[in-house]
Amino acid sequence: MDKEFSFIIIDDSELDCFVIQKVIERAFKNLDIISFQNANNALEAIKEQGVKTKPTIILLDIQMPLMNGFQFIEEFEKFSPQIQDCYTVIILSILSATRAPADIHTEFNKRIVGSIIEKPFTIEKLLSLLKNMGLADEKIVLSGKKLLP
Amino acid sequence: MxxxxxxxxxxxxxxxxxxxxxxxxxxxxxxxxxxxxxxxxxxxxxxxxxxxxxxxxxxxxxxxxxxxxxxxxxxxxxxxxxxxxxxxxxxxxxxxxxxxxxxxxxxxAEADILSSIDEANKFYTANSMLMVKNEELQKAYAELTKFAYSVSHDIRGPLSGMLGAINLAGEIDDIEEIKEMLFLMGKSLTKLDTYILSMHDYYSLQRGELKITNIDFNKIIDDLKAMYMVISKSNKIVFTTTVDQGEVFRSDEVPLRLILNNLLSNAFKYQDKKSTNKSVEVSIEVHKNQAIIYVKDTGIGILGNHIGEIFDLFYRANFQEAGSGFGLYNVKSAILKLGGNIEVNSVLHKGTTFKIIIPSI
CATH class of the missing domain: 3.40.50.2300 (Response regulator)
Incomplete structure (x- = not known):
């Protein structure tokens, strides 16, 4: 499969970063995946990268010390629209939208935040989201799924 | 009367x-x-x-x-x-x-005035007690809300991470990768364990009564020295202590130890890993019925705009995973319980000094 898109993982937990990266690596071969345990570093990297040709999916944890997911999005919105268009944000949340305070759904700009995945992260959750968002066609979803036991 | x-x-x-x-x-x-x-x-x-x-x-x-x-x-x-x-x-x-x-x-008539004073005083007392209770309740309620939110994150967070790792483990064949993951799982569990221990501290500080005894700071410092000897040696952090206690000091030993232990643990934890000149210094001076304690480190320091919040419950001013957001809040609760106060002075990349004054009870 081509490098259709790439991933950025932002999560303060080392274990979560590791697991999410491995899960994605196993489903899609040869994709660029970068993890950040610090949202600030992720912002720096996005800034440096500038406008890209391939879309990138940002998997973003909400509860992080110093700069949380909400603050990250606030900063991200300051980038030029050309840069913002290269990215789609998927929120990783401990509590699903139905259980979490209403802020998660109302807070986010729909254009930037594609959807929410409740932890623990699994490839099924990601694939069905990608499909719904039109980011992956049936073929990719199937090729991803084929790797699942 | x-x-x-x-x-x-x-x-x-x-x-x-x-x-x-x-x-x-x-x-x-x-x-x-x-x-x-x-x-x-x-x-x-x-x-x-x-x-x-x-x-x-x-x-x-x-x-x-x-x-x-x-x-x-x-x-x-x-x-x-x-x-x-x-x-x-x-x-x-x-x-x-x-x-x-x-x-x-x-x-x-004098009797009318007397009886109305008596009734009014009862009314006033009941009212003001109600207000005090109300304030306490409001505070407890606000903390409970924070608590519920944090508990769901700080307990469910590591658990869901572990669950994800276990799911993944079944699909990994490479033993080295499994080992790496087990190491990270261990770190997550340690964090969860620290969180639960601090939660216990939090509750005993909120509820418990003071148990006043004679405090021997030399003994407390000796215990702490033994506790931190390993990390001091392995991370090449110079640990110096001075105790000057010439008089009797009465206080509750448990919160006192909690204060020193939390501050020292932070001082060792938040060192600049690249620095070659790392040190932690504790000095305790008991004089005129009060203990003045300094805990000084050459660590990463605290950004000026975070200093006001470091004593807040669940506040974490550092990316390092180890923080639970309980430590300094518990320190402050313990100091207030002992009738003392705390000041902090910090320079980013240079270090942090805490000064604590606790009166003898």
Missing amino acids: AEKIKILYVDDEPGNLIGFKASFRVDYHVLTAVNIPQAINYLDNNPDIKIIFCDQRMPGKTGVDFFEEIRISHPLPVRILLTAYTDVESIIEAINRGNIFRYVKKPW
């Missing part, structure tokens, strides 16, 4: 004021005002006035006007109106506008 009840009596006739004071000054602390500005001045300077007696007929403003005026600025004192006129209109007005507790007919 408890302190005398403070009563303010407002009347435009000096004769009445003198008579009132003469009758009740033995049993009560009586303040008298001949006009409303003087009365308000008394109220401003004596927030502990519990009961106000006021004459209805005065030049300029009536007693009801006065009560209405102070309703917002001085809501606590219980109001009693004295009047010779007992028409229904003025009674209704006094109750509705003046928010009065009792109505005493003039000329007053």
